[in-house]
Amino acid sequence: MMAAPIEFFFDFASPYGYVASHLIEAVGGRHGRAVIWKPYMMGAVFKIAGTGPLMDYPLKGAYAACDMARTCRLHGLPLTFADGFPHSTLAPARAFYWLADRDEGLAKRFALAAYDAYFGAGHNTGDPAVTGEIAAGLGLDAGEVLAAIQDPAIKVRLKAETDSAIERGIFGSPFFIVDGEPFWGADRLDQLERWLASGGW
Amino acid sequence: MMAAPIEFFFDFASPYGYVASHLIEAVGGRHGRAVIWKPYMMGAVFKIAGTGPLMDYPLKGAYAACDMARTCRLHGLPLTFADGFPHSTLAPARAFYWLADRDEGLAKRFALAAYDAYFGAGHNTGDPAVTGEIAAGLGLDAGEVLAAIQDPAIKVRLKAETDSAIERGIFGSPFFIVDGEPFWGADRLDQLERWLASGGW
Numbered sequence: 001m002m003a004a005p006i007e008f009f010f011d012f013a014s015p016y017g018y019v020a021s022h023l024i025e026a027v028g029g030r031h032g033r034a035v036i037w038k039p040y041m042m043g044a045v046f047k048i049a050g051t052g053p054l055m056d057y058p059l060k061g062a063y064a065a066c067d068m069a070r071t072c073r074l075h076g077l078p079l080t081f082a083d084g085f086p087h088s089t090l091a092p093a094r095a096f097y098w099l100a101d102r103d104e105g106l107a108k109r110f111a112l113a114a115y116d117a118y119f120g121a122g123h124n125t126g127d128p129a130v131t132g133e134i135a136a137g138l139g140l141d142a143g144e145v146l147a148a149i150q151d152p153a154i155k156v157r158l159k160a161e162t163d164s165a166i167e168r169g170i171f172g173s174p175f176f177i178v179d180g181e182p183f184w185g186a187d188r189l190d191q192l193e194r195w196l197a198s199g200g201w
Numbered sequence: 202m203m204a205a206p207i208e209f210f211f212d213f214a215s216p217y218g219y220v221a222s223h224l225i226e227a228v229g230g231r232h233g234r235a236v237i238w239k240p241y242m243m244g245a246v247f248k249i250a251g252t253g254p255l256m257d258y259p260l261k262g263a264y265a266a267c268d269m270a271r272t273c274r275l276h277g278l279p280l281t282f283a284d285g286f287p288h289s290t291l292a293p294a295r296a297f298y299w300l301a302d303r304d305e306g307l308a309k310r311f312a313l314a315a316y317d318a319y320f321g322a323g324h325n326t327g328d329p330a331v332t333g334e335i336a337a338g339l340g341l342d343a344g345e346v347l348a349a350i351q352d353p354a355i356k357v358r359l360k361a362e363t364d365s366a367i368e369r370g371i372f373g374s375p376f377f378i379v380d381g382e383p384f385w386g387a388d389r390l391d392q393l394e395r396w397l398a399s400g401g402w
Contacts, residue, residue: 045260048259048260049258049259049260049261050253050258050259051258051261052251057250057251057252057372058249058250058251059246059249059250059367059370059371059372060250060252060372062370063370063372063383063385066383067385067389070382070392070402071392073402074392074395074402166260169260169263169264170260171258171260171261172261181271182264182268184264184268185388187386187388187389188268188388190391191271191275194275201271201275
């Protein structure tokens with residue numbers, strides 16, 4: 001029997017999700033676990049969880065800016081924010097699921113390229129044209145992707161994925177579940193990996 | 202010239218502060234850094250920071266309960282919450298500063314014993330009698346300590362320490378500053394230690 005996969009929940013406007021996107025496949029690979037990528041709309045959880053965008057908090061927001069930059073430097077990742085960050089992440093999240101239904105590996109490459117565009121190059125998550133350019137960079141037809149993300153079915157799909165994530169208690173990004181155990185934050189990848197290596201404690 | 206110390210800010214009602222209290226002196230010791238312990242009243246920061254007690258948040262609170270227990274098990278620390286947790290931490294925080302002005306090492310031993318009483322044995326931070334028992338366990342005169350924490354001067358002292366922490370941007374527990382660099386959370390001790398080992402990045 002195959003070992004259960006790692007579920008990787010994230011929002012495309014999450015800098016720590018960006019960090020995790022560059023680390024999680026290697027963690028899975030070292031322990032024989034597939035990784036299922038699951039973007040969701042973290043904005044939908046803020047009201048339920050009584051939280052808000054991290055950077056908006058006094059004190060905590062200033063620290064987070066320092067910590068995100070330091071964490072990215074530690075992992076050799078550039079970090080640039082789009083003007084007016086954060087913006088909507090509907091376009092890349094819908095494009096992801098449309099791609100995932102056709103080719104899961106391609107969808108993951110899209111997600112990584114999207115994160116690099118948003119936080120490496122400082123592009124705007126909310127601009128569908130950027131989603132089209134990311135798709136084109138992977139050899140896809142940008143027009144087809146942009147049409148697909150306007151399809152009511154894909155809108156319903158993303159909403160269902162988001163509702164499902166919230167029902168399962170997910171409130172942040174990145175968030176991982178494996179073997180029923182939840183891990184929140186790029187800084188829980190060490191515990192997640194120990195868990196996989198040891199079978200838990 | 203002595204290397205600058207690590208400042209360790211914490212609240213006695215913080216489970217992650219309890220974890221850090223058992224780890225931070227070894228981190229400092231490995232890198233020739235003294236550690237200055239600085240309890241403060243995290244409740245005073247909630248309004249300013251727009252935050253609240255971690256366990257009170259929907260979704261996040263449930264995860265935190267799981268994560269705190271898992272993190273304590275990882276470090277071999279028991280974890281028990283007092284009924285009605287969290288309670289006021291005025292008594293141990295005031296006792297700490299009263300002791301620190303007399304013997305910093307004794308004050309640290311008091312803080313460790315207090316954390317073990319609160320999270321190891323599930324005693325109530327808000328009950329001054331518990332503070333007296335912890336002090337007595339260290340060979341101190343419980344009555345003298347209980348009288349000391351009612352001294353207006355020590356009340357002013359704790360308020361000043363708390364105001365100073367907030368002015369310096371501190372909003373959580375544990376929170377560390379070393380060489381001007383801030384680190385929030387027991388889960389940032391790995392970055393803090395890398396920082397000390399490498400001189401930063």
